[in-house]
Amino acid sequence: MKEFAALFTAIDQTTKTTLKTKALAAFFEIASDPDKLWCIALFSGRRPKRAVTTTQLRAWAAEQAGVPLWLLEDSYPIVGDLAETIALILPPASRQSDLSLTHWIEILRGLHDVDEETRKEQIFDAWDQLDPTERFLFNKLITGGFRIGVSQKLMTRALAQATQQDEAVLAHKLMGGWTPETTTYHDLIEADDASADESRPYPFYLAYQLEGDVAELGSHKDWQAEWKWDGIRGQLILRGGSHHLWSRGEELITDRFPEFARAVDFLPDGTVLDGEIVTWDGQQPMGFSTLQPRIGRKIVPKKLLRDAPVIMLVYDLLEHRGQDMRPVPLGDRRKVFETLLTTLPDDAPVRPSPAIRFDDWKMLADVRSQAREEKAEGIMLKRLDAPYKSGRKKGDWWKWKLDPLTIDAVMIYAQQGHGRRATLFTDYTFAVWNGNDLVPFTKAYSGLTDAEFGQITAWVRKNTLQRFGPVRQVRPEHVFEIAFEGIQASPRHKSGIALRFPRMARWRHDKSAQEANTLDDLKVMLDQYG
Amino acid sequence: MTEPVLSFTDRGIYCAAGDFYIDPWRPVDRALITHGHADHARPGHARYLSTSAALPVMKHRLGDIRSEAVEFGETRRIGDASVSFHPAGHLPGSAQIRVEVGGEVWVASGDYKTEPDGFCEPFEPVPCHAFITECTFGLPVFNWAAQKTVANEINAWWAQNAASGRASILGAYSLGKAQRLLHMIDSGIGPILTHGAVEATNVVLRAQGYNLPETVQVTAELDPKDYPGALIVAPPSALGSKWASRFGPSSSAFASGWMRLRGVRRRRAMDRGFVVSDHADWRGLLTAIKETGADRIFTTHGYTEIFARYLSEKGYDATVVPTEFGSMEEETGEEPGAQNG
Numbered sequence: 001m002k003e004f005a006a007l008f009t010a011i012d013q014t015t016k017t018t019l020k021t022k023a024l025a026a027f028f029e030i031a032s033d034p035d036k037l038w039c040i041a042l043f044s045g046r047r048p049k050r051a052v053t054t055t056q057l058r059a060w061a062a063e064q065a066g067v068p069l070w071l072l073e074d075s076y077p078i079v080g081d082l083a084e085t086i087a088l089i090l091p092p093a094s095r096q097s098d099l100s101l102t103h104w105i106e107i108l109r110g111l112h113d114v115d116e117e118t119r120k121e122q123i124f125d126a127w128d129q130l131d132p133t134e135r136f137l138f139n140k141l142i143t144g145g146f147r148i149g150v151s152q153k154l155m156t157r158a159l160a161q162a163t164q165q166d167e168a169v170l171a172h173k174l175m176g177g178w179t180p181e182t183t184t185y186h187d188l189i190e191a192d193d194a195s196a197d198e199s200r201p202y203p204f205y206l207a208y209q210l211e212g213d214v215a216e217l218g219s220h221k222d223w224q225a226e227w228k229w230d231g232i233r234g235q236l237i238l239r240g241g242s243h244h245l246w247s248r249g250e251e252l253i254t255d256r257f258p259e260f261a262r263a264v265d266f267l268p269d270g271t272v273l274d275g276e277i278v279t280w281d282g283q284q285p286m287g288f289s290t291l292q293p294r295i296g297r298k299i300v301p302k303k304l305l306r307d308a309p310v311i312m313l314v315y316d317l318l319e320h321r322g323q324d325m326r327p328v329p330l331g332d333r334r335k336v337f338e339t340l341l342t343t344l345p346d347d348a349p350v351r352p353s354p355a356i357r358f359d360d361w362k363m364l365a366d367v368r369s370q371a372r373e374e375k376a377e378g379i380m381l382k383r384l385d386a387p388y389k390s391g392r393k394k395g396d397w398w399k400w401k402l403d404p405l406t407i408d409a410v411m412i413y414a415q416q417g418h419g420r421r422a423t424l425f426t427d428y429t430f431a432v433w434n435g436n437d438l439v440p441f442t443k444a445y446s447g448l449t450d451a452e453f454g455q456i457t458a459w460v461r462k463n464t465l466q467r468f469g470p471v472r473q474v475r476p477e478h479v480f481e482i483a484f485e486g487i488q489a490s491p492r493h494k495s496g497i498a499l500r501f502p503r504m505a506r507w508r509h510d511k512s513a514q515e516a517n518t519l520d521d522l523k524v525m526l527d528q529y530g
Numbered sequence: 531m532t533e534p535v536l537s538f539t540d541r542g543i544y545c546a547a548g549d550f551y552i553d554p555w556r557p558v559d560r561a562l563i564t565h566g567h568a569d570h571a572r573p574g575h576a577r578y579l580s581t582s583a584a585l586p587v588m589k590h591r592l593g594d595i596r597s598e599a600v601e602f603g604e605t606r607r608i609g610d611a612s613v614s615f616h617p618a619g620h621l622p623g624s625a626q627i628r629v630e631v632g633g634e635v636w637v638a639s640g641d642y643k644t645e646p647d648g649f650c651e652p653f654e655p656v657p658c659h660a661f662i663t664e665c666t667f668g669l670p671v672f673n674w675a676a677q678k679t680v681a682n683e684i685n686a687w688w689a690q691n692a693a694s695g696r697a698s699i700l701g702a703y704s705l706g707k708a709q710r711l712l713h714m715i716d717s718g719i720g721p722i723l724t725h726g727a728v729e730a731t732n733v734v735l736r737a738q739g740y741n742l743p744e745t746v747q748v749t750a751e752l753d754p755k756d757y758p759g760a761l762i763v764a765p766p767s768a769l770g771s772k773w774a775s776r777f778g779p780s781s782s783a784f785a786s787g788w789m790r791l792r793g794v795r796r797r798r799a800m801d802r803g804f805v806v807s808d809h810a811d812w813r814g815l816l817t818a819i820k821e822t823g824a825d826r827i828f829t830t831h832g833y834t835e836i837f838a839r840y841l842s843e844k845g846y847d848a849t850v851v852p853t854e855f856g857s858m859e860e861e862t863g864e865e866p867g868a869q870n871g
Binding site for chain 2: 012013014015065067068070071072074075078079080081084085088089136421423462467
C-alpha cells in the first residue's frame with residue numbers, strides 16, 4: 001500500500017500530465033504483478049465489489065472517532081469526499097504496516113463471507129494500521145468512484161512507457177469484461193494480442209469556433225455545411241470482421257454502445273467512420289439528455305437500450321476498404337460514404353449526416369437559426385477541398401454554433417462547492433419574478449472567475465437571511481445573466497421549466513433585482529424553443 | 531436581570547460597564563484590540579488599547595492611531611470593568627481579553643492556537659464564566675500534526691528543491707504565519723529571501739526583539755542567481771504572479787490549515803500544501819474550552835452552528851454569535867492587509 005500511496009501522492013501533487021504519467025510509469029516498473037493489475041483495474045473503472053455500505057462505514061467511522069454521526073455527516077459536504085472525511089476524522093493509527101495494495105483488496109473481498117460484526121472489526125483493524133493517505137485510498141476502494149485525476153488514457157500511456165508497447169495496442173488489451181479476479185498481469189498485458197492492431201484509431205480532426213463574420217471565409221461555394229449535432233463524437237472502426245468504437249478522448253467505448261455490433265453486417269471490412277453518436281427516435285436525435293445516461297455506463301441495462309437507442313450520424317470516411325482516405329478532399333470522401341450509407345436499411349446503426357444545401361451565406365444563416373428545431377447546436381463548416389487533418393487546426397473546419405439563450409435572474413440561494421471549491425460559495429439558485437414573488441428556476445455553478453467567486457463568497461457570509469443545512473438564503477440583490485442551450489417544460493420544477501447547460505454568462509452589476517426577467521419571459525421562450 | 535458583561539452589537543462585542551468594544555468592525559470611541567490582523571484591528575476608532583507587543587504592528591498597519599498599551603496579565607480598570615490581556619498564541623502580541631464586572635468573568639478569545647510554536651507568547655487558559663471562542667477549524671476533520679513534523683516536511687521539500695536547482699517559494703500570510711515559518715524551519719539549508727510585505731513585518735518584529743533568521747528582501751535590483759537554492763517567503767497573492775517568475779525554475783507551496791483538505795489543496799494548484807495553522811484545531815478548541823471552566827460558550831467566526839450544536843450536546847450552554855470577523859485563513863485567497871492597502 002505504501003507504493004500505491006506514494007503514487008497517489010505524486011499524482012495528486014501535480015496538475016501536469018507528463019509528471020503524472022512519469023509517476024505511473026515508475027510505479028509500473030517497481031510494483032508486483034498483482035499490484036500492477038489492480039492499479040490498471042482501478043484506473044480503468046474496475047473496483048472490488050462493495051462489501052460494506054457507506055451508511056455502515058459512516059456509522060463505524062463516527063464510533064471510532066468518538067463523535068456523533070451527525071457531526072461526521074455535517075463535515076462531509078465541507079470536505080467534499082466521504083472517503084477523505086473518514087480518513088481525516090479517525091484518530092491516528094496505533095501501528096504501521098507494509099502490506100500490499102492487493103492484500104487490502106483481498107481483505108475487502110473477504111468481507112463478503114463474514115458477518116457484520118467481523119466486517120466491522122476488520123475495517124477497524126485496517127484503519128488502525130494505515131496512515132492518512134493509505135486510509136483515504138482504502139476508503140476509496142470501499143466507496144468506489146476512484147477519480148483522482150488519472151484517466152484510463154493517461155494510465156494506458158504510462159503503461160505503454162513502462163512496457164514499451166504501443167499505446168493503441170494496450171488500449172485494446174484493456175478493453176472488455178476482464179477483472180483482476182479473472183486474469184493475470186501476464187495474460188492481460190504481456191501476452192501477444194494479434195487483433196490489437198486492428199482496433200487502432202486515427203487521430204481526430206477538431207474544429208475551432210468561428211469568431212468573425214462567416215462571409216470572411218470567402219466564396220460559399222468552397223464550403224460544405226452540415227448540422228452540428230449535439231451528441232458525442234466517435235470513430236467507428238470495422239476491421240478483421242469485428243468493430244471498435246473510440247471516443248474523441250481516444251478511449252475505447254465499444255462495450256457501451258452494443259448497437260454498432262451490427263455495422264459489420266452492412267459495411268465492407270476496412271471501413272473507418274467519423275461521426276456523432278446520438279440517441280435516435282427513428283426520425284431525428286432525441287436530445288442530449290437522453291444520451292447522457294448511456295455515456296457513463298459500461299454495461300447497458302436492457303431498458304436503457306430500448307429507451308435510448310443510439311446511431312452514428314456519419315460525417316466523414318477515414319478508411320475505405322483498408323485504404324487511408326484522409327488525403328482525399330472532403331467532397332470526394334463524402335461521395336464515397338454517401339454511396340456506402342444511403343442504400344442501407346432504416347435499422348442500420350449508421351446514417352449519413354446530410355450536407356445542407358445553401359445558395360449563399362445569408363441563406364445559410366437563416367438555416368442555422370433553425371438549428372434548435374433540428375436538435376442541433378449550430379452548423380459545421382468544412383472546406384470541400386480539404387484533407388482530414390489531425391488535432392485542432394485552424395482554417396478548414398469551423399464550428400458555427402447558435403448563440404445561447406439568455407435570461408437575467410436574481411441569485412436567491414448559495415451553497416458551498418465540493419472538492420476543489422469546498423471553501424467557496426459557488427453553487428447558486430436563481431429566480432425570476434412572478435408578480436411580487438421570486439420563483440426559483442435553475443441552478444448554476446460555472447462561468448464566473450475565481451475572483452468573482454471569492455467576492456460573492458465574502459458577500460454571502462454577510463448577507464445570509466436564513467440557513468437550511470448547507471444552503472443559505474441570501475438577500476435578493478445580485479443579478480446574473482444566465483446562458484443556456486435549451487428549454488423544456490418540466491412538471492417536476494416549481495417554475496414548470498428546465499434548462500439545458502445553464503451557466504452564468506456574466507454578473508450584471510448594472511442591474512438591480514427589480515430589473516431581472518419574469519416567469520412570463522421564460523414561458524415565451526418555452527413556447528418558442530421548447 | 532442584570533446587564534451581561536459583554537453583549538453583541540452591530541458594531542462588535544460591547545462592554546456596557548466599561549463602555550468599550552472588543553475588535554469592533556465599525557468606528558467606535560474606545561476599542562480593545564486582540565491582535566493586528568485586519569479583520570480585528572480596523573481603522574477609524576478614536577482610541578485603541580492593546581498589548582505592548584501587538585501595538586508596533588498595529589501602528590505600522592493603521593498609521594497614526596491614538597493608542598495605549600498594557601502588558602500581558604496587567605489589570606486595567608475601565609469604568610466598572612476590570613480588563614486584562616492574556617496570550618492567545620496566535621501571533622506575537624496576540625491576546626485574549628478578560629473582562630470582569632461585579633465578580634463575573636468573560637473572556638473574548640480573538641484568534642488563538644493552543645500548540646506552543648516557540649515563537650509567540652504561548653496560549654494561556656483563562657478561567658472564566660463565559661468564553662467567546664473562534665472556531666475557524668471547528669470540525670473534527672481538522673487536527674494538526676505537531677509543528678516539528680511539519681517543519682521536517684518543509685525542510686525536506688526545500689532541501690530537495692535546492693539540490694535539484696529549483697527555488698522554493700512558500701506562500702504565507704505576511705503577518706504572523708510568515709514569521710512563524712521563518713522561525714520553525716532550518717535556516718541552515720540555504721539563503722532566505724522575502725517579499726516586501728513579509729519583510730516589513732519582519733523589521734517591526736525584529737525591533738521588538740523577536741528572534742528571526744537572517745532574510746534578504748527581494749527588490750528590483752536583486753539578482754536571484756546570487757541566491758541559489760533559496761527559500762522565498764511571500765504572501766499567497768504573489769505566488770504564480772509575475773513577481774514570482776523572476777526566480778526561474780521553482781516549486782511553490784502554501785502553508786495553511788486549509789491544506790488539510792485535498793480539495794482546497796488542488797484548487798490552489800500549488801506543488802505542495804503544508805498544514806500549518808495559527809488557529810486551534812478541533813482538539814485544541816475543545817481543550818481550551820474545557821480549561822476555561824466556562825459553562826457559557828459563544829461561538830464566533832468559523833463553523834459556528836456545527837460547533838455550538840456539538841458543545842450543546844456536551845452540556846455547555848452554547849450560542850452562535852454572528853460577527854464580521856473573516857478569519858484570515860477563511861478567505862483563502864486574501865492577504866490580511868489587502869483591504870487596507
